[in-house]
Amino acid sequence: MSDQQTNGQALIHARGLVKHYEDGRVVALDGLDLDIAAGEFVAICGPSGCGKSTLLHMISGIDRPDRGQLMVAGRDLATMSGGETDHYRATVIGLVFQLHNLLVNLTALENVQVPMLTTGIRPRERVERARDLLDRVGLLHRENALPPTLSGGERQRVAIARALANDPRILLADEPTGALDSKNGERLFELLVELQRNADMTLVIVTHDQHLADQAQRVVHMLDGRAIPEPDATTR
Amino acid sequence: MLTNAGALTLLGMTRRNLFRQRVRTLLTVMGVSLGVVAIVAFHTLMRGVWESVEIAISTGGADLMVFKSGVAADLFSILDEQKTRDLLEADEHVAETSACLFHILPIAGQPFTLLFGLHADEFVVRDSIPVSGRRIEGPDEIMLGVIAAKLMEKKAGDTLIIAGQTFTVAGVFETEVVFYNGGILMDLERMQQLIDRQGLVTAFLVKLKEGADRDAAVVSIEERDPDVVAVTGAADYNKVDRGLDMGNDMVWLVSIMAILIGSIIVMNTMWMSVFERTREIGLLRAVGWSSYRVTAMVLIEATFVGIMACIVGSILGAGLAELTTVLPVSQQFNSPVYDLPPFLLALAVAVTLSLLGAALPAWRATRISPVEALRYE
Numbered sequence: 001m002s003d004q005q006t007n008g009q010a011l012i013h014a015r016g017l018v019k020h021y022e023d024g025r026v027v028a029l030d031g032l033d034l035d036i037a038a039g040e041f042v043a044i045c046g047p048s049g050c051g052k053s054t055l056l057h058m059i060s061g062i063d064r065p066d067r068g069q070l071m072v073a074g075r076d077l078a079t080m081s082g083g084e085t086d087h088y089r090a091t092v093i094g095l096v097f098q099l100h101n102l103l104v105n106l107t108a109l110e111n112v113q114v115p116m117l118t119t120g121i122r123p124r125e126r127v128e129r130a131r132d133l134l135d136r137v138g139l140l141h142r143e144n145a146l147p148p149t150l151s152g153g154e155r156q157r158v159a160i161a162r163a164l165a166n167d168p169r170i171l172l173a174d175e176p177t178g179a180l181d182s183k184n185g186e187r188l189f190e191l192l193v194e195l196q197r198n199a200d201m202t203l204v205i206v207t208h209d210q211h212l213a214d215q216a217q218r219v220v221h222m223l224d225g226r227a228i229p230e231p232d233a234t235t236r
Numbered sequence: 237m238l239t240n241a242g243a244l245t246l247l248g249m250t251r252r253n254l255f256r257q258r259v260r261t262l263l264t265v266m267g268v269s270l271g272v273v274a275i276v277a278f279h280t281l282m283r284g285v286w287e288s289v290e291i292a293i294s295t296g297g298a299d300l301m302v303f304k305s306g307v308a309a310d311l312f313s314i315l316d317e318q319k320t321r322d323l324l325e326a327d328e329h330v331a332e333t334s335a336c337l338f339h340i341l342p343i344a345g346q347p348f349t350l351l352f353g354l355h356a357d358e359f360v361v362r363d364s365i366p367v368s369g370r371r372i373e374g375p376d377e378i379m380l381g382v383i384a385a386k387l388m389e390k391k392a393g394d395t396l397i398i399a400g401q402t403f404t405v406a407g408v409f410e411t412e413v414v415f416y417n418g419g420i421l422m423d424l425e426r427m428q429q430l431i432d433r434q435g436l437v438t439a440f441l442v443k444l445k446e447g448a449d450r451d452a453a454v455v456s457i458e459e460r461d462p463d464v465v466a467v468t469g470a471a472d473y474n475k476v477d478r479g480l481d482m483g484n485d486m487v488w489l490v491s492i493m494a495i496l497i498g499s500i501i502v503m504n505t506m507w508m509s510v511f512e513r514t515r516e517i518g519l520l521r522a523v524g525w526s527s528y529r530v531t532a533m534v535l536i537e538a539t540f541v542g543i544m545a546c547i548v549g550s551i552l553g554a555g556l557a558e559l560t561t562v563l564p565v566s567q568q569f570n571s572p573v574y575d576l577p578p579f580l581l582a583l584a585v586a587v588t589l590s591l592l593g594a595a596l597p598a599w600r601a602t603r604i605s606p607v608e609a610l611r612y613e
Binding site for chain 2: 060063083089097103131143
């Protein structure tokens with residue numbers, strides 16, 4: 001299923017996205033069009049600086065395009081107020097970064113609860129939910145460990161559990177295996193795929209790794225801030 | 237069974253943030269506590285002075301004191317004893333009077349000893365109860381306040397040289413007025429001779445008739461003789477002595493200076509803290525924390541600092557005030573009063589200045605862009 005084939009009910013619908021940095025000297029996105037359906041697993045590939053991470057930032061609501069339209073779950077992100085965007089980030093989106101970005105003074109269990117503080121979940125439920133998520137990523141036995149005592153792979157799994165804290169519809173992962181060795185990277189990728197299938201989430205992964213990208217339902221190639229149209233794009 | 241154990245809270249996060257940099261937090265707390273020390277120490281001492289003045293005016297059940305008007309301080313008040321007594325006894329409100337003469341002399345190695353003269357047969361002496369020995373009965377007898385007796389190491393039966401003349405200690409007394417406890421009581425006429433003030437006194441303690449209106453008595457006395465003022469308590473003591481007001485002003489001045497310093501220290505600490513956590517704050521924003529929540533986190537951290545500073549500063553401030561009751565000179569005049577208002581004031585000031593100091597860093601935290609913060613190393 002190519003971008004052009006996706007119908008108007010796409011969960012993520014981007015048209016003509018433009019984003020410049022450094023007073024226009026750097027063009028991150030240059031009229032990008034993209035549709036991603038609900039429950040789809042999409043890998044975004046491309047060379048460094050092609051705008052992959054910028055696209056993820058746009059979809060996650062932590063950055064805004066200079067021009068163009070970005071609709072997610074039927075809402076135009078440009079029209080959302082600050083409070084609505086915060087709520088969107090907390091409840092619709094789960095974010096996994098290349099670096100784990102855990103809070104070093106909180107335990108694994110507490111790190112997973114960080115996004116839940118915004119949604120009014122009761123403390124007991126927060127703990128139970130965080131434990132369940134750590135169990136799902138195979139780290140329940142490390143719930144009281146502080147990030148510096150965890151391996152790189154373990155930290156990234158905690159970060160995935162945190163991203164799933166508020167049961168998001170969309171999981172965005174920006175080079176999630178980039179800081180891991182190939183073995184750990186492979187296992188982490190398998191975990192993401194498994195979680196996506198079980199939770200029926202939409203998973204969008206930015207990766208340089210073609211081998212990992214090939215496991216996605218669809219691969220979107222980007223170059224110079226645009227998605228490259230590929231009539232024979234990988235579709236599963 | 238579901239439990240709260242392991243539950244993350246905003247308060248818990250802020251506590252962790254503070255304890256992450258223990259030394260810096262401790263130094264900040266100490267910095268802010270300087271302001272609290274100043275407030276607690278000076279205010280408890282001033283309240284002690286205030287209370288002593290209140291009690292001194294009601295010595296022996298007196299309702300008011302009469303001084304010379306237009307003087308800079310109470311000790312500079314000079315009244316003609318007979319003329320003033322006649323004036324007061326002619327007033328319809330007045331039941332009884334007791335003349336007092338105050339002076340400060342270096343005595344027995346104590347550089348500032350309050351000497352006060354009273355007529356032995358007047359109500360102030362008559363109603364006082366010595367803790368040891370007896371009341372004065374003759375012109376060459378004196379009574380020592382408990383603090384003076386301790387500092388001068390004298391007891392009933394001992395002799396003491398005052399201005400080159402020898403007096404016998406008849407007894408030791410104790411009152412609720414700390415500067416009386418640090419002083420020496422002697423016969424008024426003998427004291428007038430001793431300091432060459434024959435026929436002159438500093439003030440009169442006045443008992444009013446039962447049912448007499450005190451405010452009306454004040455107006456009546458002051459109208460009879462514009463050269464005198466009548467004071468009923470610490471609140472109107474500034475009619476004869478601006479010392480209390482000046483003391484209060486100084487206390488506030490020092491407190492404000494300490495508060496400003498503390499506020500700048502908090503600002504520096506919180507600014508550093510926010511700066512160091514740019515990436516973390518960006519992450520919190522990225523996972524859906526609102527700018528209000530981030531602001532709350534910074535302000536709660538500052539509040540914790542304020543509360544800790546209040547506790548530390550209150551202990552140190554009370555200790556400093558208590559020190560004045562041990563030092564030889566100051567214990568003759570100071571007795572801090574540890575009631576709630578200075579500590580509530582200290583808490584309010586510590587928390588307020590911490591919040592003020594954190595306001596700018598908190599604002600900066602809200603300006604952090606998640607995208608830029610996540611790129612920040």
